[in-house]
Amino acid sequence: xxxxxxxAPVGVEVAVGDGGAKSQDGSQLRTGNAPRAxxxxxxxxxxxxxxxxxxxxxxxxxxNARDPRRPLQFLGLT
Numbered sequence: 854x855x856x857x858x859x860x861a862p863v864g865v866e867v868a869v870g871d872g873g874a875k876s877q878d879g880s881q882l883r884t885g886n887a888p889r890a891x892x893x894x895x896x897x898x899x900x901x902x903x904x905x906x907x908x909x910x911x912x913x914x915x916x917n918a919r920d921p922r923r924p925l926q927f928l929g930l931t
Contacts, residue, residue: 901928 898917899910905927907913917924925931 898924 898914902910902913917927922931
């Protein structure tokens with residue numbers, strides 16, 4: 854009898870459920886040639902960092918992702 858009055862509002866459950874699904878499915882690149890193209894860009898970035906003797910690939914990717922000019926400078930395009 855007490856459990857019936859302790860239910861959470863439906864809006865809270867929906868918001869929590871949708872938040873996880875949206876964060877996992879944020880990428881819209883799942884059809885056509887998009888997955889292959891994104892894998893190519895990712896491999897190109899990792900290969901460029903390895904060529905430049907980056908000590909930590911993950912840290913270097915994060916560092917370059919923070920500033921859109923940094924990857925262009927890294928590749929000598931600016």
